[in-house]
Amino acid sequence: MTIGEVEAANRQRRQLADQAIGDATRGDWEAAVQANRELLELGPDTDAYNRLGKALAELGRHAEALEAYEQALSRDATNRIAERNVERLRVLAQRQQETPEAVAGDGKPEKAPAALFIEEMGKTGHARLINLSGADKLAPLSPGDQVVLTPSGDHLMATVRDEEIGQVEPRVGSRLVKLMGGGNRYEAAITIVSRDEVRIIIRETFAHPANFGKVSFPGSSTSRGGDVRPYMKGSPLRYDDEEESEEFEEEPEEVEELDTTLPEFSTEPELEEELLEEP
16 A cells, blocks of 8 residues: 555544544444444454444444454453453343343433533542442443432442442542532442442532532542543543543542543543443
8 A cells, every 4th residue: 555545544544433433422323333333344443343332232232242342352352441341241141141021121221411521620529339239230331321329328329220239439428428418419420330340420510508618529630630621532431441540540538539431522632442432
């Protein structure tokens, strides 16, 4: 190939990748499948396989999604996004084989609004869930699914579609329980999910006057420099969270972490790969 032909091919790849990400951002999963398949016709691409898997999973085409993620894993055995989703989809496949009517009847969790993934100092934070539900309840979940937070005594419980999936870790949960008792309100969404790990992003949506001067997430963004920071790096849910080591580094005692993605607000080169990819 000449230099001009190589440049033209690379340009076409970038255009198809941008199109696939845009389709996913709008929730047009059929179009996202088509764009990623066209991109893969130009040659193998790990990110495209991950995006294709995400789009197919959103359409409930789990067997095809599993195949796409397995292709990504065959190209990169250390790809954590593909690895997590292969594990999750295998659980779903087994569950469908055992009780096909149960899986067929499952409703899709509601997706969280894109604005939730924009980090604002003191108003957004991240947390791990503990005391997780069984793998069968976690398997149908994916990054971007909306989570409802409900106080239970001193604990803060997380539910998706009225199914309890775990408890917000105490360092974050206990503080929010007190603030919710004073009238604050919060939204949350999944950023990472596997059979033994779930992480969520939490955003304060209303601060009651009774809690004046009390910050929901002390220091949540100070170490990252800037009052507002986008989480979506390339696609609406990042198809999962890949750079978790950066986002989940340990922070001061009361602060916790989390991660997701959202393209339109991105100032960083890459969700290339949530909240669409983790994603």
